[in-house]
Amino acid sequence: MSSDKQTLIGELGTAIMRWQDQTQKFDELVGHIYGLGPSERLCLSFLVQGPQTASAIAREIRLTPAAVTTLLDRLEQRGYVRRRPDPTDRRKVMVKSAAAALELVEAVYAPLAIAGAAMLDRYDVAELNIVSRVIRDSMEIQEKAARELAERGEPRSR
Amino acid sequence: MSSDKQTLIGELGTAIMRWQDQTQKFDELVGHIYGLGPSERLCLSFLVQGPQTASAIAREIRLTPAAVTTLLDRLEQRGYVRRRPDPTDRRKVMVKSAAAALELVEAVYAPLAIAGAAMLDRYDVAELNIVSRVIRDSMEIQEKAARELAERGEPRSR
DNA sequence: ACTTATTATTAGATTATCTAACAATTAGAT
DNA sequence: ATCTAATTGTTAGATAATCTAATAATAAGT
Numbered sequence: 001m002s003s004d005k006q007t008l009i010g011e012l013g014t015a016i017m018r019w020q021d022q023t024q025k026f027d028e029l030v031g032h033i034y035g036l037g038p039s040e041r042l043c044l045s046f047l048v049q050g051p052q053t054a055s056a057i058a059r060e061i062r063l064t065p066a067a068v069t070t071l072l073d074r075l076e077q078r079g080y081v082r083r084r085p086d087p088t089d090r091r092k093v094m095v096k097s098a099a100a101a102l103e104l105v106e107a108v109y110a111p112l113a114i115a116g117a118a119m120l121d122r123y124d125v126a127e128l129n130i131v132s133r134v135i136r137d138s139m140e141i142q143e144k145a146a147r148e149l150a151e152r153g154e155p156r157s158r
Numbered sequence: 159m160s161s162d163k164q165t166l167i168g169e170l171g172t173a174i175m176r177w178q179d180q181t182q183k184f185d186e187l188v189g190h191i192y193g194l195g196p197s198e199r200l201c202l203s204f205l206v207q208g209p210q211t212a213s214a215i216a217r218e219i220r221l222t223p224a225a226v227t228t229l230l231d232r233l234e235q236r237g238y239v240r241r242r243p244d245p246t247d248r249r250k251v252m253v254k255s256a257a258a259a260l261e262l263v264e265a266v267y268a269p270l271a272i273a274g275a276a277m278l279d280r281y282d283v284a285e286l287n288i289v290s291r292v293i294r295d296s297m298e299i300q301e302k303a304a305r306e307l308a309e310r311g312e313p314r315s316r
Numbered sequence: 317a318c319t320t321a322t323t324a325t326t327a328g329a330t331t332a333t334c335t336a337a338c339a340a341t342t343a344g345a346t
Numbered sequence: 347a348t349c350t351a352a353t354t355g356t357t358a359g360a361t362a363a364t365c366t367a368a369t370a371a372t373a374a375g376t
Binding site for chain 1: 161163166167168169170171173174176177178179180181182183184186187188190191196203220266269270271273274275277278279281283285286287288289290292293294295296297299300301302303304307308311
């Protein structure tokens with residue numbers, strides 16, 4: 001355990017990277033066990049925010065509308081999702097997560113959230129506020145990088 | 159800004175989730191711009207840890223050996239990766255990230271790391287240590303959850 | 317009203333992945 | 347020392363996911 005600040009910063013940086021790597025692998029594992037591919041996972045994760053239209057899903061997970069149609073067919077057939085006509089615009093289809101998705105959340109992610117809350121409870125308010133600020137700062141940096149990246153470089157040829 | 163501890167813990171939990179979501183979307187964006195699919199990204203990200211055999215890659219990113227062969231064909235053709243025979247075991251093929259992969263890291267992830275380090279430098283050592291501990295705790299929880307999940311549930315039928 | 321834009325779907329082509337079989341090599345068992 | 351069994355990466359053909367393009371229905375703009 002080195003107490004040099006620069007070393008500490010370096011270690012913290014790699015720790016953050018490993019953590020996010022681990023999170024991604026966890027989601028993958030869940031997908032593997034429940035038979036959900038990357039796009040299915042992204043779609044369900046998006047629907048946690050609330051019902052969405054098919055085209056909103058397409059934009060969010062970067063799939064063509066056609067691919068989303070078949071994706072939703074699959075998810076609907078397995079009970080993860082329900083389609084309902086939008087009453088205000090009859091072109092639209094509102095997609096909502098359904099029973100199977102809620103069961104998955106209850107079985108996998110809810111216990112994780114509970115354990116996480118218990119862990120955070122062992123820190124005091126001042127400490128939690130520090131963590132909160134670091135996260136906010138990190139997100140700002142990443143958001144800015146994403147903006148620049150999206151502006152500068154549109155899809156590169158392969 | 160509510161100062162109630164339980165509220166703070168709840169907000170921090172969702173902030174962490176959003177952060178990891180944002181990270182995943184960032185990687186996706188990079189993939190979109192550079193024409194790299196999820197498996198390609200996973201493979202390259204794994205190779206950052208050093209050269210690996212084809213079968214190690216297959217295990218890591220949960221692809222069959224056959225799929226890895228074609229995946230590596232693609233990546234090798236575009237200069238992201240190089241295959242070399244393993245001198246100690248002539249069945250094996252060592253895979254190593256190559257020029258295109260390093261350029262991608264330099265162009266995208268290195269600036270992010272620099273900005274992140276500068277951000278962390280604005281905190282003092284005591285604060286950084288707190289963040290470090292929270293990350294370590296979070297990773298332990300997730301690791302445990304992953305172990306239990308992997309043991310309890312092997313692939314569910316679709 | 318008429319034209320244009322948006323939304324979701326279908327049909328057919330393309331791409332990624334899988335299953336199964338295989339060839340080369342190494343490890344293990346007497 | 348051979349022989350058998352296990353490991354490693356590849357190929358060939360089948361399956362699945364995604365894309366492109368065309369279509370039908372609806373909404374918005376003029």
